[in-house]
Amino acid sequence: MRLLIVEDDDLVADAIVRALNTASFNTLRVASAEAAQAALAGEEFALAVIDIGLPGADGLSLVRRLRSAGKAMPTLVLTARCTLNDKVKALDLGADDFLSKPFEAAELAARCRALVRRAGGALNGVITLNRMTADLHGKRLLIDEAEVELTAREWLILECLVRRIGMIVSKDKLLQEVASPGDITSNAIEVHISRLRAKLGDAAIIRSLRGLGYRLEEANPA
Ligand code: CA
Numbered sequence: 342m343r344l345l346i347v348e349d350d351d352l353v354a355d356a357i358v359r360a361l362n363t364a365s366f367n368t369l370r371v372a373s374a375e376a377a378q379a380a381l382a383g384e385e386f387a388l389a390v391i392d393i394g395l396p397g398a399d400g401l402s403l404v405r406r407l408r409s410a411g412k413a414m415p416t417l418v419l420t421a422r423c424t425l426n427d428k429v430k431a432l433d434l435g436a437d438d439f440l441s442k443p444f445e446a447a448e449l450a451a452r453c454r455a456l457v458r459r460a461g462g463a464l465n466g467v468i469t470l471n472r473m474t475a476d477l478h479g480k481r482l483l484i485d486e487a488e489v490e491l492t493a494r495e496w497l498i499l500e501c502l503v504r505r506i507g508m509i510v511s512k513d514k515l516l517q518e519v520a521s522p523g524d525i526t527s528n529a530i531e532v533h534i535s536r537l538r539a540k541l542g543d544a545a546i547i548r549s550l551r552g553l554g555y556r557l558e559e560a561n562p563a
Contacts, residue, residue, distance in 0.1 A: 342367075342385060342386060342387035343367040343368060343369050343382060343384070343386055343387065344361055344366050344367070344368045344369075344386060344387055344389070344390060344453065344457075345357060345360070345368075345369055345371070345377060345381065345386040345388070345389040345390070346368050346369065346370040346371070346389075346390050346401065347370075347371055347372075347373070347374065347376075347389060347390065347391045347392060347395065347400065348370065348372065348390070348392040348395075349372045349373065349392065349395050349396055350396070351487075352390070353392070353414065353442070354370050354372070354418075356446065357370075357390060357449065358370055359391075359446070360363045360373050360446035360447075360449050360450050361449070361450060361453060362526025363396060363446070364425070364450035364453070364454065364552075365449070366387075366453065366457075369384075369386070371465040372395075372396075373393050373395055373396055373398075374395055374397055374398035374399070374400065374402065374403040374406075374442050375398065376510055377389065377403055378403070378406070379393070381407070381412070381414075382483070385414070386414055387414070387415075387451055387457045387460065388414060388415050388416070388417065388456050388457050388460075389407070389414060389415075389416045389417070390417050390419060390449075390453065391403055391404060391416055391417070391419065391436075391558075392418075392419045392420075393418060393419065393420045393421070393427075394523075395476075396422060396438075396518045400418055401418070401430065401431060401434055401470070404416050404418060404431070404434045404435055404436050405434045405449055407435070407436065408435035413459070413460075414439055414460075415437040415438075415456040415460050416436050416438075417436070417437065417438045417439065417452055417453065417456060417460070418436040418438070418440075419439070419440055419442055419444070420433045420440075420441055420442065420466070421441070421442045425553070426461075428553065429473060429553070432509060432553075437507070437508050438455075438456060438458055438488060438507055438508055438509070438556075440452060451558070451559055452507055452557070455506045455558065455559060456506075456507045456508075458470070458506060458507075459504070459505065459506040459507060459508070462562075466478040467472050467504050468505075468506060470544075470557075470559045471508065471544065471559050471560060472485050472560075473541065473545045474482055474486075475499065475500070475503045476556075477500060477503065477504070480496055480500075480563045482496070482499060482512055482540075484541070484542070485544070487496040489540050489541075490540075491537070491540065491546075492533075492536075494519055494525075495536060495537050495540070496535055497519040498515055498530070498533050498534065498537060499537055500516075500520055500557060501515055501519065502547065502556075503513070503516045503557060504523045504558040506557050507557070507558065508556065508558065509550055509553050509554045509555070509556050510526055510554050510555050510556065511553065511554035512527050512554055512555070513531055515530050515554070515555070516530060516556065519533075532546055534549075534555065542562050544560060545558065545560055546558045546559070546560055547561060
């Protein structure tokens with residue numbers, strides 16, 4: 342399936358298309374939210390990369406429309422503004438991830454791979470991230486094909502992050518998923534995260550995003 346690029350600036354669009362083609366993705370580029378909707382009416386896309394600043398309807402209102410139309414396709418929002426508020430707003434509207442301009446081609450490709458992989462991995466329950474494989478049905482973590490022992494809590498946290506690979510998961514969301522109410526504190530989450538990081542080594546990165554939460558990322562994007 343192709344990736345849909347919604348970007349009105351030709352130079353930026355060319356850079357995005359080049360980065361994604363190099364990463365072996367096929368792309369279709371359009372220059373407005375209206376053109377994006379027309380393309381989406383005729384074809385399924387694996388992912389949409391959407392610029393916020395567009396002529397006509399902006400990128401955030403496109404994301405909102407896609408979500409209210411029930412489109413499950415992941416979206417990555419590109420933003421020239423990068424205040425915490427803008428990011429929170431994009432995620433609240435249903436964007437799966439965002440990237441601030443200017444961005445590195447390798448990072449864009451890595452984020453897109455993660456989002457597409459998450460959408461596909463949700464189907465068969467096995468998600469592979471370079472050297473790391475999480476078997477969600479068997480509840481097993483493999484690094485370089487060797488099983489890594491996790492505590493029940495560590496597994497729940499990892500599972501929560503893996504299911505949303507490339508997306509930001511708030512600390513509250515982690516608390517909801519891994520604990521009964523009042524059972525553990527948000528400080529305890531940090532302790533579990535740091536133990537998980539030690540077990541993952543350099544096979545994958547759990548990035549902390551201040552005020553937002555955590556995001557599982559692949560190590561050393563190619
Ligand atoms: Ca723009």
